Amino acid sequence: MTLITKNMSSRLARSAFDLFALHGINNVNMDMIAAHSNCTKGSLYWHYDTKKAVILAACELYYRNWEEQMDHELASVKDPEKRLKKAVRYSIRHCMVDSKNRVFTLGIMGLALYDEDIKKSWAGFYDHVREYFIMLVQKAKDAGKTNAVDARRVVDLMLVAFEGIKLRTIIEPDFDVSAEEKAVYEGLMEVLGCPN
Amino acid sequence: MTLITKNMSSRLARSAFDLFALHGINNVNMDMIAAHSNCTKGSLYWHYDTKKAVILAACELYYRNWEEQMDHELASVKDPEKRLKKAVRYSIRHCMVDSKNRVFTLGIMGLALYDEDIKKSWAGFYDHVREYFIMLVQKAKDAGKTNAVDARRVVDLMLVAFEGIKLRTIIEPDFDVSAEEKAVYEGLMEVLGCPN
DNA sequence: GTTCTTCCATACTGATTGGTATGGTTGTTT
DNA sequence: AAACAACCATACCAATCAGTATGGAAGAAC
Secondary structure: OOOOOOOHHHHHHHHHHHHHHHHOHHHOOHHHHHHHOOOOHHHHHHHOOOHHHHHHHHHHHHHHHHHHHHHHHHOOOOOHHHHHHHHHHHHHHHHHOOHHHHHHHHHHHHHHOOOHHHHHHHHHHHHHHHHHHHHHHHHHHHOOOOOOOOHHHHHHHHHHHHHHHHHHHHHOOOOOHHHHHHHHHHHHHHHOOOOO | OOOOOOOHHHHHHHHHHHHHHHHOHHHOOHHHHHHHOOOOHHHHHHHOOOHHHHHHHHHHHHHHHHHHHHHHHHOOOOOHHHHHHHHHHHHHHHHHOOHHHHHHHHHHHHHHOOOHHHHHHHHHHHHHHHHHHHHHHHHHHHOOOOOOOOHHHHHHHHHHHHHHHHHHHHHOOOOOHHHHHHHHHHHHHHHOOOOO
């Protein structure tokens, strides 16, 4: 029985992301994605030519989601210092607590090693995030709330720390999330020249 | 023609590591490993029951290699501050410049997500590295060469930064390694309470 | 030199999985 | 209503690859 659905394309991307983030990209096949969207492989391959296309669509979803979450998080905050702090705290939580985020990004990294398109896609997002944070630090600096000398440098250091936190959370056997969360937060705020 | 070789077991592990680090674990199959060691799959499977066993053997090789390299690097240095600085510089170089290291560890992380044994193996190594660095910081602190309050905390932050550097180096399209290397080094030495 | 264990080579299998071939159904255009 | 494009379902293929079956060669033990 054929059932034509509006927005099947984005529904497939959503399913793909959910499955990728749950099982890892390598452990998800095209049949699983189709089944999860209540359709078949024929339909899936009509919307996306290759698995890689599906992966890139899932990436776009991830980027948009980050943007929306962050905007939502900072929407009500006006003070530059508070905005910076909240953004950092949200990012740490995002890296450490949200296992879907960890699993997905790790899978993407593994592919990016050998695929220029995926690498380029992710690099674009990474640049965007960097500029976003540099702006936050700059604003806090203009308000005299941080003594960071070089916004770009401290943000770069913070971002690699974020990435590292994801990896570490994966391998740490038992991990007191809330305690570590606080420690990492304080460490990073020192780096940002903005201690409590 | 059958040719019995001494130490075929470790030669296979060596081949496995080299191939994993070059092509990524997922892109290397058992035939490739055997061929690279100039033997056949029959022999490979006599020494290692499963691919996972080969992977774990490659990990052990990696651990030993880290240990030896680090010892060699610090062998001639006596001053605690210099030892710490050299260890940090070596680690950054190791993460940023050595692509084999990046590729291999990234692959391992991807597997560790879904395999307890690999996760446990890697976590053990990670703990070892952490203790190693904490000791270095502690010694520098005892010598009054750093004002780091909590050695464990700064080392943790540094280690996640190392992991993050690996990931970032992967996706950065064009990357001025030497310039970044210096920036990261200085940032980390500040974190360690030991600026130049 | 026979026996036994260790070690290696060849050929094969079974399962997985991206991707395709093909034909049907829905909705729109003329 | 006929033609056409957009969309979906079913069945299949071809390649890949971890792991096995089996037999043989090298070296040690006696």
